[in-house]
Amino acid sequence: MRTLEDVVAGAPLLAGLSRSHLGLIAGCGRNQRVDGGIYLLREGEPADRFFLIREGAVALEIHSPGRGAIIIETLHPGEMVGWSWLFAPYRWQLDGRTVEPTALVAFDGACLRGKCEADHELGYQLMSRFAANLVQRLQATRLQLLDVYGNDRALR
Amino acid sequence: MVPEPFVVVDRRRDTADTCTLQLEPCAGAPLRFSPGQFTMLSAGGAGEVPISISGDPDRPERLVHTVRAVGLATAAICGGSPGARLGVRGPFGGPWPVAGIEGADVVVAAGGIGLAPLRPAILWLLARRERFGRLVLLYGGRAPDQLLYRDELGAWSERGLEAHVTVDSAGPEWLGHVGVVTRLVHRAGLDPARTVVMSCGPEVMMRFTVSALTECGVPRERIYASMERNMQCGIGHCGHCQLGPTLICRDGPVYRWSELEPWLAIREL
Numbered sequence: 438m439r440t441l442e443d444v445v446a447g448a449p450l451l452a453g454l455s456r457s458h459l460g461l462i463a464g465c466g467r468n469q470r471v472d473g474g475i476y477l478l479r480e481g482e483p484a485d486r487f488f489l490i491r492e493g494a495v496a497l498e499i500h501s502p503g504r505g506a507i508i509i510e511t512l513h514p515g516e517m518v519g520w521s522w523l524f525a526p527y528r529w530q531l532d533g534r535t536v537e538p539t540a541l542v543a544f545d546g547a548c549l550r551g552k553c554e555a556d557h558e559l560g561y562q563l564m565s566r567f568a569a570n571l572v573q574r575l576q577a578t579r580l581q582l583l584d585v586y587g588n589d590r591a592l593r
Numbered sequence: 594m595v596p597e598p599f600v601v602v603d604r605r606r607d608t609a610d611t612c613t614l615q616l617e618p619c620a621g622a623p624l625r626f627s628p629g630q631f632t633m634l635s636a637g638g639a640g641e642v643p644i645s646i647s648g649d650p651d652r653p654e655r656l657v658h659t660v661r662a663v664g665l666a667t668a669a670i671c672g673g674s675p676g677a678r679l680g681v682r683g684p685f686g687g688p689w690p691v692a693g694i695e696g697a698d699v700v701v702a703a704g705g706i707g708l709a710p711l712r713p714a715i716l717w718l719l720a721r722r723e724r725f726g727r728l729v730l731l732y733g734g735r736a737p738d739q740l741l742y743r744d745e746l747g748a749w750s751e752r753g754l755e756a757h758v759t760v761d762s763a764g765p766e767w768l769g770h771v772g773v774v775t776r777l778v779h780r781a782g783l784d785p786a787r788t789v790v791m792s793c794g795p796e797v798m799m800r801f802t803v804s805a806l807t808e809c810g811v812p813r814e815r816i817y818a819s820m821e822r823n824m825q826c827g828i829g830h831c832g833h834c835q836l837g838p839t840l841i842c843r844d845g846p847v848y849r850w851s852e853l854e855p856w857l858a859i860r861e862l
Contacts, residue, residue, distance in 0.1 A: 505764065505765065510772045513770075585795035
């Protein structure tokens with residue numbers, strides 16, 4: 438049977454962390470199962486958690502008056518949901534909704550921030566990984582902004 | 594250089610601005626072609642444009658083109674109802690390397706209307722499914738209602754294609770992926786040593802897709818891309834489609850990425 442620490446160790450974002458750091462991170466997490474269509478995050482609400490998706494998918498949405506919810510990205514097994522727990526004022530900036538029944542590890546953000554304060558090496562390692570993930574997702578967002586398909590040329 | 598007359602026998606609207614036409618020659622034999630080739634299509638008085646063939650190469654009786662109406666000529670071609678006549682020259686250009694990659698895992702990476710030139714390759718590969726390892730489609734579009742061949746994706750999957758589809762944005766009713774096509778590369782779990790990639794789409798999309806593929810270890814020599822430039826004559830005479838030392842209509846449109854990359858890095862080209 439896989440322990441929570443094993444599950445955490447399998448997350449691509451956390452690859453290469455020491456067993457002791459993985460244990461500290463796992464100590465702030467708990468397994469959670471959520472039905473489809475449930476909001477894990479709501480824009481403006483306290484960002485006190487983040488999630489590792491084990492199964493299922495989570496859609497990140499922005500609500501636009503007159504247009505309703507617009508999905509801007511979906512996240513899938515192995516990916517992390519939520520950055521806002523890392524940065525003051527710790528408020529969600531998007532909505533996050535499960536697209537289907539989803540299994541997660543839910544981490545207590547305050548618990549992990551406290552451990553990062555106490556162990557700056559853990560803090561550095563975690564920040565480095567989240568920063569790399571932020572850069573990847575920022576680059577993807579830039580590509581979306583280009584609207585490459587909308588401006589595609591006539592050929593084909 | 595003289596267009597052959599073809600008649601539109603069927604027209605299907607794929608998206609708000611894109612339709613698929615089936616054509617038959619007014620006289621003579623059907624147009625045999627290889628996956629990846631294109632024709633020069635013309636509508637009387639509206640001009641001539643290069644359009645990739647999107648039909649089944651094993652069933653050349655009907656010439657199939659998926660056309661996006663973005664200008665005078667393409668709008669006139671797209672508007673061709675059954676019975677309308679169009680001019681056809683070709684087929685031109687070289688094929689996707691489908692015949693030389695037996696045993697490989699084949700990844701088809703398409704963006705937007707770039708799936709149209711890859712459809713013949715997909716149909717060719719599916720007709721010979723047992724000769725290949727994994728067949729993987731990575732397809733990105735702007736929005737769910739702008740995806741091509743939605744009614745065919747299920748049938749392709751049943752025949753052994755792993756289809757990963759994503760859109761740039763969607764409403765809450767969409768249950769599929771949302772995000773850029775490059776993110777599908779990491780999710781596909783490719784074996785880089787066995788993988789051959791055929792890619793077509795906006796150039797910037799292909800560039801970033803290749804970047805994701807090479808991060809996964811796929812060599813540039815095993816990545817092929819279909820290029821577009823200002824093709825006018827289709828036979829390498831006018832020089833409008835020059836890219837570095839090559840003419841895309843004559844030497845392309847399909848190239849190995851390792852050959853293309855130095856020329857794409859020159860911003861003036």
